[in-house]
Amino acid sequence: MQISARGDYAVRAALSLATAYPSLLSTQAIASEQDMPRKFLEAVLADLRRAGVVRAQRGAEGGYTLARSPREVTVGAILRAVEGPLAGVRGLRPEETRYEGSAENLPRLWVAVRAAVRQVLDEVSLAEVVSGRLPMHVRRLTTLPDAWEPR
Numbered sequence: 001m002q003i004s005a006r007g008d009y010a011v012r013a014a015l016s017l018a019t020a021y022p023s024l025l026s027t028q029a030i031a032s033e034q035d036m037p038r039k040f041l042e043a044v045l046a047d048l049r050r051a052g053v054v055r056a057q058r059g060a061e062g063g064y065t066l067a068r069s070p071r072e073v074t075v076g077a078i079l080r081a082v083e084g085p086l087a088g089v090r091g092l093r094p095e096e097t098r099y100e101g102s103a104e105n106l107p108r109l110w111v112a113v114r115a116a117v118r119q120v121l122d123e124v125s126l127a128e129v130v131s132g133r134l135p136m137h138v139r140r141l142t143t144l145p146d147a148w149e150p151r
Contacts, residue, residue, distance in 0.1 A: 001086070001087070001117055003079070003083075004083060005040075006040075006044055006047075006082050006083065007078075007079050007082055007083045009034070009036050009040065009041060009044050010044045010047070010048060010078050010079065010081065010082040011075055011078050011079065012034045012036070013030050013034065013036075013041060013044060013045060013048070014048070014053070014054070014066070014073065014078045014126055015126055015129060015130055016029075016030045016033055016034060017030070017054060017064060017065060017066045017070075017126075018066060018070035018073070018126035018127060018129075018130050019130055020065070021065060021066050021069065021070050022065055022066075023065065024057055024061070024062065024063030024064060024065050025063045025064055025065070026062070026063040026064075027041055027042050027045060027063070027064070029063070030045075030064070044082055045064055047081055047082045048078070048081050048082065049064075050081075051077075051080070051081035051082075052067055053066065053067055053073060053077060053078060053081050054066055054067055055067045066126070069127070070125060070126040070127035070130065071125050071126075071127040072125065073125060073126045074121065074122050074123070074124060074125055074126075075121045075122075075124050075125075075126070075129065076118065076121035076122035076124075077122075078126075079121060086114060086117050086118065086121060087110065087113055087114035087117055089110050094107060094110035094111045094113070094114050095107065095111055097110055119137070120138055120141070123135055123137075123138070124138055
């Protein structure tokens with residue numbers, strides 16, 4: 001799985017909002033804290049607003065806040081809001097792929113990959129990331145012998 005700059009910025013912005021929840025944060029405050037370009041951040045926050053993940057308030061005292069408690073917002077929801085589906089194969093959902101011959105069972109593998117990604121991203125809330133208290137099954141993954149090794 002590849003996380004784009006847009007996805008990374010969205011998650012980082014959401015974590016800033018989770019830390020401040022329920023207070024409002026300006027785009028300038030988030031951009032400064034997370035060291036990201038404000039204009040790009042504004043586009044990312046617009047995607048999150050359209051998806052119902054954040055709320056915006058206009059005016060001098062305006063800014064952004066999460067639409068729900070940080071305990072109720074998953075990292076998967078943030079990534080879907082800005083990137084679309086978590087796992088795709090050539091623009092198709094894994095269950096939509098069809099192959100013949102020796103590759104006929106490949107859709108099962110693609111569905112399993114999506115399920116594995118969901119087990120992490122859809123089961124970790126913003127509150128858990130902010131606190132550092134990730135679910136046990138996610139923490140276990142980080143302790144595997146080759147988890148931190150590049151391949």
